[in-house]
Amino acid sequence: MDFEPTERQQYWRDRVKGFIDSDIRPAVDTYKAQDAEGDRWKVIQVVEDLKAKARGQGIWNLFMPPRNDGHHHVEESFEFEGPGLTNLEYALCAEEMGRIGFASEVFNCSAPDTGNMEVFHRYGTLAQKEEWLTPLMNGEVRSAFLMTEPNTASSDATNIETKMVRDGDHYVINGRKWWSSGLGDPRCKVAIVMGKTNTEAQRHAQQSQVLVPIDTPGVNIIRHLPVFGYDDAPHGHMEVELKDVRVPVENVLLGEGRGFxxxxxxxxxxxxxxxxxxxxxxxxxxxxxxxxxxxxxxxxxxxxxxxxxxxxxxxxxxxxxxxxxxxxxxxxxxxxxxxxxxxxxxxxxxxxxxxxxxxxxxxxxxxxxxxxxxxxxxxxxxxxxxxxxxxxxxxxxxxxxxxxxxxxxxHPPQAGPTANALRDGAGSAPDTSSISSGDMAVTR
CATH class of the missing domain: 1.20.140.10 (Butyryl-CoA Dehydrogenase, subunit A, domain 3)
Structure with a gap:
């Protein structure tokens, strides 16, 4: 196992670290001042300025997977802007971003947009990518992911109760979601919503994921959910009612029953x-x-x-x-x-x-x-x-x-001596009397 970073890993880590040290860390006080002014749910200008600078230097969309990652479900021609770092290469960069709360957004590498962009990249149609992935990758809009629900144990995703009923060329969505991070941001324009399209299907084939533009009638933000009193503005975490929300059937990702x-x-x-x-x-x-x-x-x-x-x-x-x-x-x-x-x-x-x-x-x-x-x-x-x-x-x-x-x-119980046999001395043990410490080896 080689613990030495490769030249490419060091290159991208050092570029991220250098930008954080030279541009982001000195801007922390400006960020705090702008954050404290006026409306809580707003665009913070210093972040936008830093985003433009980082993108100009090519330190942008670092998390996007390599083009030949083999996970594409929809074979469409679409090019994205980014260096195509591996998970290992990105890990070293993300550690540096973690040192300052808003740093990841400066490089267009902040949640939930990162996960949503990967979903569009891997599972989206060309039309879905052009409408939503392009502006997300350009840092022009933000997004949300609506899965967790207040009335179910959402740690088991099959419990989700949000209904997505087919009505002609549309789905009609009804349900309630919460801890929908990012919905407070005025730039949030689209949500990926998980719900059930077929409650009669097999347990893991009942769910679908559907794209819902935030300005669709029936998308109602009920309240903001602070974390230990912190509002996390302008990002925020919201409870959302979806009441008779109608979206075209082409907004489904990958197909019905593929949500899980x-x-x-x-x-x-x-x-x-x-x-x-x-x-x-x-x-x-x-x-x-x-x-x-x-x-x-x-x-x-x-x-x-x-x-x-x-x-x-x-x-x-x-x-x-x-x-x-x-x-x-x-x-x-x-x-x-x-x-x-x-x-x-x-x-x-x-x-x-x-x-x-x-x-x-x-x-x-x-x-x-x-x-x-x-x-x-x-x-x-x-x-x-x-x-x-x-x-x-x-x-x-x-x-x-x-x-x-x-x-x-x-370690199934039928393999080798039982625990009781070993306790009673009935199990056989290897003879180690002739093995010296110099003969020992550790393998993985």
Whole structure:
């Protein structure tokens, strides 16, 4: 296993990092000032200015898969603007983006647009791509993904209750969605909505995904849902009523009954994108913690010299590096053997990354004392955001269940001696008496 980044990986990571250091980080105060002015749900001009500059330099649409990724379901001629990075190449870039909240949008690499653009790219018709993918890739509009519902356990997507009834050349959609991220942005023009078109079909063939322009009559935003009091404007998370919403049948993606399949294809990359950025969030929190602990004294010595803080700093460095390796392994497997074969690694990193970041952010908050729970240092909002990631794209428990089932499948009880036989000494054990420590080898 080669741990050294390739020349191409370093090239794109360094370009992203360089732009963040030279242009985005110096603009943070301007962003905060513009964000605090006027209407909460607005376009923030400094982001638009930075987007134009990043696009002009070609640091744009980095997440889009290579053109020959082999996942196209609709064979249409369509070219997209972007370098076609692999998941592994993009992972290193996304980590840098995670250090500043709005950085990913500057490179047109922010959720839910990233996942939606991949859906259009892989499953959309040429007409759907021209209408929606082109303006999304140009950074002219934004989008939303409506799957989660308030009245069902949406961690099981087959529970979805939103109805999509065929009426001639249209679908009539009725249902209620929530945590529909991005709907607060005035640039949000289209939503990908998941619902049921056939409740009599097999369990995983009942769902479809349909494109719904936001200005369609019957799309009613009921309320905004803050996260621990943070409104996440201008992005926002909304509860939405879909009341007799009529859209043409050609707005269906891939075909009726293919919604669950699309969701699985969308959420794999989306889950790992969150994890990549999370590593950057954790690095930023550790950096703030280390600086703070060296700046303050308590009981006659710098705070970092109290042993508990040395232990916490060491644990943070260990956890970040372990998590990064697992994330890179998952990304590499997705590139080499596909998302389906990498599903255990994707599930593991999805559980590990936000939990790791939450522990480090919590320690950083503690190191900052009262300032940590204020918004002076950005740690409280970072904690709120990371806490949602233990729920978004599937809660920890669902991923842990998947990991456990795959692990149990590797070790069926009928293979080899039973647990009781081993306990009673009835099972045979290899003779290791003649093996010296120099003969030992570790294989993977």
């Amino acid at each position: 399949e699309i969701a699985q294809g969308r959420l794999g990359p989306g889950r790992i994108h969150h994890c990549m950025r999370t590593i950057g969030v954790a690095e930023e929190a550790l950096e703030k913690m280390c600086k703070r602990l060296q700046e303050r004294e308590a009981f006659g010595k710098p705070i970092y010299k109290h042993s508990v803080w040395e232990e916490r700093i060491a644990r943070a460095r260990i956890d970040i590096d372990m998590t990064r390796l697992l994330c890179l392994k998952a990304a590499d497997m997705m590139d080499k053997v596909g998302n389906k074969s990498a599903k255990q690694e994707i599930a593991m990193i999805k559980v590990q990354a936000p939990n790791m970041a939450l522990r480090i952010i919590d320690d950083a908050i503690q190191a900052h004392g009262g300032g940590g729970v204020s918004e002076d240092y950005g740690l409280a909002s970072a904690y709120a955001h990371q806490r949602t990631l233990r729920l978004a794209d599937g809660p920890d428990e669902v991923h842990a269940r998947s990991i456990a089932r795959m692990e149990l499948g590797k």
